[in-house]
Amino acid sequence: MTTLLVDLGQPCHGTSGDLQGLRAYLVPLIGRPFRLVRMSYGDELTMHFGDLRLARSPKRIADLEYGSFILRARGSDWRLGSSSTRKLLVHYLGHEGSMPGGRSLTNQEVEELQGITPESRVVSASPFLMPPGRIGLEVTLSDGNVLLLLPTVDDPTQPACDDEHAATAASLPQIADWELLSPMGKLAAGPGPSWSYEPLSRAHCG
Amino acid sequence: MARKSDIRELETVARELGMTEDQRWEFGDYVEQTKRSGERGSRSNGDFTYAELQALAQEFVGE
Numbered sequence: 386m387t388t389l390l391v392d393l394g395q396p397c398h399g400t401s402g403d404l405q406g407l408r409a410y411l412v413p414l415i416g417r418p419f420r421l422v423r424m425s426y427g428d429e430l431t432m433h434f435g436d437l438r439l440a441r442s443p444k445r446i447a448d449l450e451y452g453s454f455i456l457r458a459r460g461s462d463w464r465l466g467s468s469s470t471r472k473l474l475v476h477y478l479g480h481e482g483s484m485p486g487g488r489s490l491t492n493q494e495v496e497e498l499q500g501i502t503p504e505s506r507v508v509s510a511s512p513f514l515m516p517p518g519r520i521g522l523e524v525t526l527s528d529g530n531v532l533l534l535l536p537t538v539d540d541p542t543q544p545a546c547d548d549e550h551a552a553t554a555a556s557l558p559q560i561a562d563w564e565l566l567s568p569m570g571k572l573a574a575g576p577g578p579s580w581s582y583e584p585l586s587r588a589h590c591g
Numbered sequence: 592m593a594r595k596s597d598i599r600e601l602e603t604v605a606r607e608l609g610m611t612e613d614q615r616w617e618f619g620d621y622v623e624q625t626k627r628s629g630e631r632g633s634r635s636n637g638d639f640t641y642a643e644l645q646a647l648a649q650e651f652v653g654e
Contacts, residue, residue, distance in 0.1 A: 423620065424623065425619040425620050425623050426597065426598070426601055426619045426620070426622040426623040426626070427594055427595075427597035427598040427601060427619070427638075428594070428597075429598055429619065440617050440620070441613055441614075441617065442613075442614060442617040442618075442621065442651065443621065443650075443651060445621055445624050445625065445628075446617060446620050446621050446624055449617075449620055449624075451616075451617075455616065457616075459595070459598060460594060460595035460597075460598050492623070492627075493627070537595075557596065557599040557600060557603050558599065558602070558603060559599070560595065560598060560599050560602055566612070566616065571612065
């Protein structure tokens with residue numbers, strides 16, 4: 386057993402070959418209480434932990450709460466469920482509409498039905514390697530719920546949309562497969578087999 | 592169904608306006624709440640075009 390010193394005030398970059406290093410930057414999430422699930426634009430799953438604050442921005446979202454720790458799925462597939470409840474929320478690329486044994490949910494329904502016990506604690510947060518060279522994440526909560534983030538390749542089924550979208554799509558920068566924002570900084574995994582941590586001052590400068 | 596391209600567009604628009612990290616995270620919720628309030632975008636699923644996102648971003652930083 387080794388004791389590590391992790392400096393959360395310094396940036397760090399790694400690859401999927403250094404999941405132990407990545408795991409160290411997830412440690413601050415351990416023990417934090419779950420607060421809420423919110424589906425953001427682009428049907429992105431966000432999970433909020435820790436202390437709550439209100440939105441700092443405009444009136445339309447003035448009553449939305451934010452956790453001091455926020456996990457964002459960035460468009461990756463995900464699963465959320467508990468063996469005790471025997472219910473599973475499944476969100477994956479390429480699937481629209483209903484499937485045997487399941488029904489489609491609106492974003493509001495996902496927020497209402499996510500089933501995590503309020504203030505249950507994060508007991509583990511473990512990255513893992515998944516093909517083709519992406520970094521997934523498993524977050525286990527004290528109420529038995531488990532969140533799996535399963536990064537996917539970019540959506541190959543872009544709708545035949547307006548010319549403007551087609552013109553900009555190729556120039557859009559890549560985004561991470563998932564991110565964790567904390568009071569100390571931002572941890573990002575992907576795209577692909579890499580990860581990075583940026584301390585708060587640099588992360589906030591964008 | 593989450594679309595990375597929609598999220599990438601959102602991020603790009605947010606960076607164009609020089610939003611801080613906090614603002615970028617809240618901007619996504621701002622656009623989602625806009626959509627839920629009934630203000631739909633021009634795309635077939637009600638999502639917003641790049642230009643519409645740019646207009647929303649201007650509203651967001653201006654409010």
